[in-house]
Amino acid sequence: MSNGYHIVVCAGIVPDPLQTLEPVTGPQGPALRNEMMLPAVLDPWAAHALYEAAHLARNAPGSKVWLVSLSPKAKLQQVMMTIAQKVPFELVALDGPASGFTDAGETAVALARAIQAIPGLDRSRLLVFGGWESASRGAGATLQMVGEILGITDQFQGVDALEIQSDGSFRILERIEGGVHQVSACAGPPAVLGWATGTLPEPPNQPQIGMQNMRAIMPALQGAQPAGLAGGKIEFLEVRIPSVRRETQVIKDLSPEEIAKEIVEWIKE
Amino acid sequence: MPESAAAQHGEMLCTLPGDDVRQIMWRYAGRFDLQMLVQSARQVARGTVARLVAEGARHSHDWTTAKDRMLKEFDEAGITAMFVDPEYGGYLEGPKNLAMALAAFELAWVDGGAATCALATGLALAPIHERGTEEQRRRYMSLAVPGGPGPGRPPWRGAFALTEPLPYVGVETGILGGKVRIADWPEGGEPILEVNKRGRFITNMAFANFVTAAVDSADPRIKGSCMVILEESDPGLFDRGAPARKLVHQLSATNDPILQLKVPASRIIGGYEVKHGVLVPRYSHGEIIEAVFRRTRVTVGLMTAAKLLSAIEPLIRYHRDRFRGSDAVPPGSPRYELGLQQREDVLYRVIDIWATGEAAASLGFAAARLFDILDPLEREKDATLAAQGIKGGTAAYKALRKRQKDALEFIELDARPQNRRDQARYEELKNDKVVQFLVLDALANVLCPAAKLWNTGHGANMLREAVSLMGGYGITEDCPGFLGHKWMDAQLEATYEGPEAVQRRQLSVTMTNEVFLAQFANWIREMRAVASKRPGTGACALATAMQLWLWTLRHLQKARDARGNKLLQGARQGVTFPLADALCWLVATRQQILDVLELEEKGPQNPAVAEGLEGTLQFFTDLAHTHVAKAAGEVGRICAELVFGYNRHPAWDDPEYRGCLTEDELVAVDSLVPGMSGYAADVVAADGAHPAKAGPCVEFDGYEDFQKMRVRLDACQTGAMLSKDRAAKALTKVMIPAALDYPQ
Structure with missing residues (x-):
């Protein structure tokens, strides 16, 4: 494609995974204890999508990357101090909760509206990227709904690779069970790609890119409008952290054969 | 002492302070x-x-x-x-x-x-x-x-x-x-x-x-x-x-x-x-080095500050987890949940380390920001002097000395309310680059060596304390946070780019610059004003300690020792160096309080900080108060040693000593003012017998002034340990990450 792609990456933020995450019930329903005060990172699933988007844009001249994020803008600003140094993009910020307890449907509507409002966005070149899942909630529902609202029916989830063919079509590898991939062919944009881990490492920080990005990011953050999520459509009956499923045993002098046998039995369970 | 609303409501520090909080306190949020x-x-x-x-x-x-x-x-x-x-x-x-x-x-x-x-x-x-x-x-x-x-x-x-x-x-x-x-x-x-x-x-x-x-x-x-x-x-x-x-x-x-x-x-x-x-x-190499080191030394001081603050999370985790994993300590029991944090000593010592780290960081970053202002100002000053045909070296030194009175006038005007000063003159001096340079340069010449000396020297001592709080683990390579390495490293930081004696020597000169001392006198008023609004910060005690230090400096500038030798002079490092050490405690603690006030003012504007701000502020206020108590104690001790220590102790047989009354004289005094004899400390009997002590109590010009300030300073410690108690309790509640964010 001669004019490149318009790649919109949908990305929320989540608490730094090393933090102690403790569910509590607040006035607005379930939440994480001290969530606003915990350091945050870009949702790792979405971060992979961003790096893949930047990689694709670099190899397709004329491409442009937008990052659309529905997050508390004060927290998003902190996250941008790292992410803005990774790859070039333009931020579209929506101020609202990024918690895993928000309604995926409402979030999708807000994101889709924000995407539709991006000036100069060319739908014929549009690729909507995001995380297949989210570190705050593994439902994997939001991105599909964003695609539906935007009327994009070519959707791929659990993507590990996107290869551009000589005719401009895509060869897409989607992760399925058993460590294998489903290979799909797609004629081209518009499409929605929910990324798994992709294949790219986290890019090193590049301060020059950071300075360039931040000149537009700061005004975007300052001008971020409330996303207007009404909430209240979902009732949470119970919230708890996952229980420990593995019972560790310390056994001395077990032979390799016995260990192997035990592992096989455990897998069969 | 009145308690803040947060203290009354029992608001506690929720999490370890994050970037949002630090950006405000250290002034780089923008x-x-x-x-x-x-x-x-x-x-x-x-x-x-x-x-x-x-x-x-x-x-x-x-x-x-x-x-x-x-x-x-x-x-x-x-x-x-x-x-x-x-x-x-x-x-x-x-x-x-x-x-x-x-x-x-x-x-x-x-x-x-x-x-x-x-x-x-x-x-x-x-x-x-x-x-x-x-x-x-x-x-x-x-x-x-x-x-x-x-x-x-x-x-x-x-x-x-x-x-x-x-x-x-x-x-x-x-x-x-x-x-x-x-x-x-x-x-x-x-x-x-x-x-x-x-x-x-x-x-x-x-x-x-x-x-x-x-x-x-x-x-x-x-x-x-x-x-x-x-x-x-x-x-x-x-x-x-x-x-x-x-x-x-x-x-x-x-x-x-x-x-x-x-x-x-x-x-x-x-x-x-x-x-x-x-x-x-x-x-000359000296002119270049002076320009270089006075900037880079601040950075070295901050390196030790970072280590002190980096020790907090590993210490809390180690103390909390100390007994977990034992069959005898079931989950949910106080021993399981709090571990060594059940013991007051552990908590108090961690608070001391944390308070030192805060003060060191506050001082270091304040000095770094000051140099960011001073750098362009220095160039403008050079340009102004050059336009007057003054190139540098001795000529520039003389020209700057002539402007010192203007700098002092500016400082005096700056301390007054707008409606009680000559505003036109104030504006004139404020826009005068040479005057502004003189004011800030005098300050930088104190803050830079203070940050290098106090942060690294006292910081190294406190890092030893951190290592000790890890028990045997602390002196192994497996110690989380590499605390053993950090302790040893701090000694190098105290040494390179000018060891402690060099910093003390510099301070002993720059702390007597009248342009600095005029600003210091304003700080005393500033801290009193802070204390009237935020009594829990310890600002009042700090102001008293500053007053005592300033009084001692002025006293020592005039005083002579028992041999008649001048006390405050370059070669008398036994006098100037401890006085420099005492000043470091004061400037570091003042900056710590100012950073807490900055957080109080700007914190509510950031939603990520606003949540839990009351508890965060209360904790930082308590840390500051705790640290003021330490600083005041150090300053009081040093000043007392210097004021009294170089005088010869009066002897009972000293014919010139006027402090003793005989028993007959005492009776006569009591007949004139009944009960007055009760105030006489040193009484000699007719046969020359005297109380069993080294000699009559000392007296000298200014003795009563010093005593009053010293007693007041001790009384100003009121409430400091309550603050420490509160801060210690917060340590048992604060949420820490599940694991350290770097390998060990």
């Missing part, structure tokens, strides 16, 4: 360039650097391939280019003091040697930046930027060689080891210099591409001393020398180089003139 630098430096520190330490890279004195990887990481993270102005390829606009301070803080959070390594090229460039010619700046700044001129070119790295004299040979530190002479001076051409320099403990020398070296003239055709730039490809010997066998900072390369090189005279930093056949460098 600087996204610095926030990005912090994140970059943190990523390198807690990634590559931490892995190097964990893998045992510190076990080697040599510069290894693994250590070299760190340099590449610095380049990619923008740390290497942070010293360079955008016009030469850098990316940070304006002065770089706060930027360097923040980057060093982040790196030293994990390893001080890595921070030193990152800063060393900046130190090498600093003489060129501060005093170099435009050509020199353009060449070396551009070369120091990764990916600068030339495709894929690695950046040039530099080393700074002042050269401490070789040990044990009786050379004073003012004497330079390096010599420069003229090797060739072609007719009408540029002189060629022959430089002989033996360096010792030179950082970055294992891989430096250039060296900025201080040398003394060994040729009558060169006047005085200067600094020269030496490149590795210059003709002659560029021997990097053997690595120093350091016990500390092993992630920085330190060697003893031998440099015998021929270079053109254009390498003299700042250029030169030829007068009557003699080459006269524009700047």
Whole structure:
């Protein structure tokens, strides 16, 4: 494609995974204890999508990357101090909760509206990227709904690779069970790609890119409008952290054969 | 003492303070360039650097391939280019003091040697930046930027060689080891210099591409001393020398180089003139070094501050988890949940470490910010003087001395409310660059050595405390947070770039500058005003301690010892040095309080900070109060020692002593004023018998004033331990991450 792609990456933020995450019930329903005060990172699933988007844009001249994020803008600003140094993009910020307890449907509507409002966005070149899942909630529902609202029916989830063919079509590898991939062919944009881990490492920080990005990011953050999520459509009956499923045993002098046998039995369970 | 609303409601610190809080307290919330630098430096520190330490890279004195990887990481993270102005390829606009301070803080959070390594090229460039010619700046700044001129070119790295004299040979530190002479001076051409320099403990020398070296003239055709730039490809010997066998900072390369090189005279930093056949460098090495060190020393002080604060999370985790895993300690029991935090001593000691770290960081960052303001001001001052035909050196010194009264007038006007001062005169002085320079320069000349001296010296002591709180674990390489390494490293930080005695010597001069003392007097009023609004900060006690220090200084300026010798004079280090130490406690603690007030003012504007702000503020207020108590105790002790200690104790048989009454005199006094005899301390009986003590109690001019202040200071400690109690309780509640964010 001669004019490149318009790649919109949908990305929320989540608490730094090393933090102690403790569910509590607040006035607005379930939440994480001290969530606003915990350091945050870009949702790792979405971060992979961003790096893949930047990689694709670099190899397709004329491409442009937008990052659309529905997050508390004060927290998003902190996250941008790292992410803005990774790859070039333009931020579209929506101020609202990024918690895993928000309604995926409402979030999708807000994101889709924000995407539709991006000036100069060319739908014929549009690729909507995001995380297949989210570190705050593994439902994997939001991105599909964003695609539906935007009327994009070519959707791929659990993507590990996107290869551009000589005719401009895509060869897409989607992760399925058993460590294998489903290979799909797609004629081209518009499409929605929910990324798994992709294949790219986290890019090193590049301060020059950071300075360039931040000149537009700061005004975007300052001008971020409330996303207007009404909430209240979902009732949470119970919230708890996952229980420990593995019972560790310390056994001395077990032979390799016995260990192997035990592992096989455990897998069969 | 009235308690704040948060204290009354039992609001507690919810989480360890994050970036949002620090950005406000250390005043870079509006600087996204610095926030990005912090994140970059943190990523390198807690990634590559931490892995190097964990893998045992510190076990080697040599510069290894693994250590070299760190340099590449610095380049990619923008740390290497942070010293360079955008016009030469850098990316940070304006002065770089706060930027360097923040980057060093982040790196030293994990390893001080890595921070030193990152800063060393900046130190090498600093003489060129501060005093170099435009050509020199353009060449070396551009070369120091990764990916600068030339495709894929690695950046040039530099080393700074002042050269401490070789040990044990009786050379004073003012004497330079390096010599420069003229090797060739072609007719009408540029002189060629022959430089002989033996360096010792030179950082970055294992891989430096250039060296900025201080040398003394060994040729009558060169006047005085200067600094020269030496490149590795210059003709002659560029021997990097053997690595120093350091016990500390092993992630920085330190060697003893031998440099015998021929270079053109254009390498003299700042250029030169030829007068009557003699080459006269524009700047002596001393003038350049003064400009360089007074900036970089602040950064060193902040490295120790980072270590102190980095120790808090590992300490809390270790104490809480101490008994977990034992069958005898079931989950949910106090012993399981709190571990060693059930014990008050552990909590109190961690609070002392944390409070010291806060004060050290507050002082260091305040000094760094001050230099960011001072840098452009200094250039404007130079330009103003130059426009008046005053070039520098003695002429500039004399011109500045003449303006000192204007600076004092400005400080006096600044302390008054707007409606009670000559506003036009105030504005005039405020816009006078020379006056403003004098005011801030006097301040910087105290804050810089104070940050270097107190942060590293007292910080090293407190790091020992941190190590001790880890039990046996603390002195192993497995100790989370590398606390043992950090403790040892702090000793080097107290030593390099001017050891503690040098900082005390500088302070003993600068603390008596009347322009500083006028500002100090204003601070006393400032702290009283703070205390009236925020009594829980300990600002009132600090003001009293400041008052006591100032009184003591003024007293010592006039007082003489029992032998009739003047007390406050340069050679009397037993007087000036402790007084300098006491001042450090005061300036650090004042800045700590000011940072808490900044958080109180700006915190509500940031939603991420606003949540839980009451508890955070209460905790920081309690920390400040706790630290004020320590500072006041130190200041009181030092002042008392100095005020009383040099007087001869009065003896019972001293004929000149007027303090004793005989028993007959006492009866007579009581008959005139009944009960008055009760106030007489020292009474001698008719037979000469006296109370069983060394002699009559001491008296001297000003004794009562001092006593009143001292007693008041003790009384001002009221409530400090309640604050410590509250802070200690917060330690048992604060939420910490599940694991440390760097390997061990």
